Amino acid sequence: MASAVKYRIAEIFESLQGEGRNSGRPCLFIRFAGCNLKCPWCDTDFTERFTLTKAELLKEISGYRAKSVILTGGEPTIQKGMAELVAALKDRGYWIAVETNATNDFDAAPWLVFVDYIACSPKLEFPEAVRLSRADEVRVVASSESVVEFCRGLMKRIEATDYYVSPCDHDGEIDFATAKSVLGQLAGWSLSVQLHKILGFR
Numbered sequence: 001m002a003s004a005v006k007y008r009i010a011e012i013f014e015s016l017q018g019e020g021r022n023s024g025r026p027c028l029f030i031r032f033a034g035c036n037l038k039c040p041w042c043d044t045d046f047t048e049r050f051t052l053t054k055a056e057l058l059k060e061i062s063g064y065r066a067k068s069v070i071l072t073g074g075e076p077t078i079q080k081g082m083a084e085l086v087a088a089l090k091d092r093g094y095w096i097a098v099e100t101n102a103t104n105d106f107d108a109a110p111w112l113v114f115v116d117y118i119a120c121s122p123k124l125e126f127p128e129a130v131r132l133s134r135a136d137e138v139r140v141v142a143s144s145e146s147v148v149e150f151c152r153g154l155m156k157r158i159e160a161t162d163y164y165v166s167p168c169d170h171d172g173e174i175d176f177a178t179a180k181s182v183l184g185q186l187a188g189w190s191l192s193v194q195l196h197k198i199l200g201f202r
């Protein structure tokens with residue numbers, strides 16, 4: 001029987017990954033609508049613009065060149081039907097990454113074990129909401145010096161290969177100074193610049 005799930009989509013576009021270990025990789029971004037957090041500084045438009053069934057979504061993305069898919073949001077782990085979508089993407093040979101705010105773990109989103117890459121970005125404002133215990137990379141925005149303790153705590157809570165601090169973007173002004181200062185107080189963390197903001201691609 002065909003799936004009745006309709007995926008709630010904000011946008012689908014092809015670009016280069018702008019952050020973290022996969023920076024520069026050509027990717028197809030599927031931005032899902034909705035988020036379970038309300039970060040006061042959020043600048044991501046994750047408004048639902050259309051819905052697609054799995055078949056419609058697979059047909060839509062088949063027209064793009066990139067064979068690496070980034071499931072992002074909003075928060076993709078709150079979407080229904082992700083297990084079957086991830087299985088279908090795998091069947092078609094896509095490399096699959098997820099960008100999550102780390103508030104759902106493998107019990108809440110068991111399909112996460114089938115993706116190729118998990119990038120998580122826990123939020124300083126919601127430390128108690130972090131549930132994820134392992135990922136490929138952890139990224140934290142250096143919004144203030146107070147992320148230092150947050151980052152130290154995350155290293156104990158989330159097992160990852162790479163830990164990144166990203167400079168905060170204040171209305172187009174990228175604050176490298178705070179990021180540099182934060183990195184100077186942390187062991188095992190590196191800088192992840194947001195290439196898309198610096199080079200002007202999306």
Ligand code: SF4
Nearest residue numbers: 035037039042074101
């Ligand atoms: S978790 Fe991300 S998408 Fe959700 S409100 Fe925070 S910054 Fe925005």
